[in-house]
Amino acid sequence: AAGVIQSPRHLIKEKRETATLKCYPIPRHDTVYWYQQGPGQDPQFLISFYEKMQSDKGSIPDRFSAQQFSDYHSELNMSSLELGDSALYFCASSPGRAKGETQYFGPGTRLLVL
Amino acid sequence: AQSVTQPDIHITVSEGASLELRCNYSYGATPYLFWYVQSPGQGLQLLLKYFSGDTLVQGIKGFEAEFKRSQSSFNLRKPSVHWSDAAEYFCAVGDYNTDKLIFGTGTRLQVFP
Numbered sequence: 196a197a198g199v200i201q202s203p204r205h206l207i208k209e210k211r212e213t214a215t216l217k218c219y220p221i222p223r224h225d226t227v228y229w230y231q232q233g234p235g236q237d238p239q240f241l242i243s244f245y246e247k248m249q250s251d252k253g254s255i256p257d258r259f260s261a262q263q264f265s266d267y268h269s270e271l272n273m274s275s276l277e278l279g280d281s282a283l284y285f286c287a288s289s290p291g292r293a294k295g296e297t298q299y300f301g302p303g304t305r306l307l308v309l
Numbered sequence: 310a311q312s313v314t315q316p317d318i319h320i321t322v323s324e325g326a327s328l329e330l331r332c333n334y335s336y337g338a339t340p341y342l343f344w345y346v347q348s349p350g351q352g353l354q355l356l357l358k359y360f361s362g363d364t365l366v367q368g369i370k371g372f373e374a375e376f377k378r379s380q381s382s383f384n385l386r387k388p389s390v391h392w393s394d395a396a397e398y399f400c401a402v403g404d405y406n407t408d409k410l411i412f413g414t415g416t417r418l419q420v421f422p
Binding site for chain 1: 341343345350351352353354355358360399403405407408409410411412413414415
C-alpha cells in the first residue's frame with residue numbers, strides 16, 4: 196500500500212539558511228499534518244491542512260510557513276534556521292479530519308542545522 | 310488540558326517474555342487513543358487505536374491494548390516479545406479541540422536474546 200512520502204530524507208543546513216521540506220500524502224488523503232520531534236523528545240504538532248486550507252496551528256515558529264497545494268502535497272518552509280531547529284520532521288496524512296481520524300506518518304526528514 | 314503519561318522511560322525484557330507498556334491519559338470526554346511504534350531512524354507506525362466499543366483492541370504484530378476508563382489507562386500488551394520488537398513506543402490521544410495528536414514521552418523497549 197502507498198505510504199506518505201517525504202523528501203528529502205536528510206538535510207544539512209547552516210544557521211540562518213532556509214530549508215524546504217516536502218510531503219506527499221497517501222492517495223485520496225486530503226488532510227496533512229506536520230510534527231517536529233527533537234532528539235529524545237516526543238513529536239510536537241506544528242500545523243495541519245485540510246482541503247488546501249490551514250485547519251489548525253500548533254507550536255510553529257513564525258520563521259516557519261507551510262502550505263498545501265492543489266495536488267494535496269504540502270511543503271514546510273523554514274527560514275533563518277537556528278541550531279534548535281535540528282530535529283526529525285514528520286508529515287502525516289489522513290482521509291479527512293473527523294475526530295479520531297487515524298494519522299499515517301511518513302518516514303520523516305532529519306534536519307541538521309550547523 | 311489533555312495529556313498522556315508513559316511512566317516507563319525504558320523497559321528491558323527477554324525474548325519470549327510477555328510485555329506490558331503503560332499509558333495513562335487525561336481527557337474530558339471519550340478519548341481517541343493510539344499506540345505508535347518507532348524503530349531507530351524510522352517513522353511512526355500505527356499499532357492499534359481505540360475509538361469506542363470493545364475495550365480490548367487488537368493490533369498488528371500481535372499487539373493488543375485494553376482501554377480502562379476507570380483507571381484512565383490504555384496499556385499495550387504482547388504475550389511473547391520478539392527481538393524485532395525493540396523500538397520506541399508512543400501512546401497518543403487525539404486532542405478534543407484541534408487536529409493534533411498529543412503524544413506521551415515514549416517508552417524505549419530493549420529485548421535481550
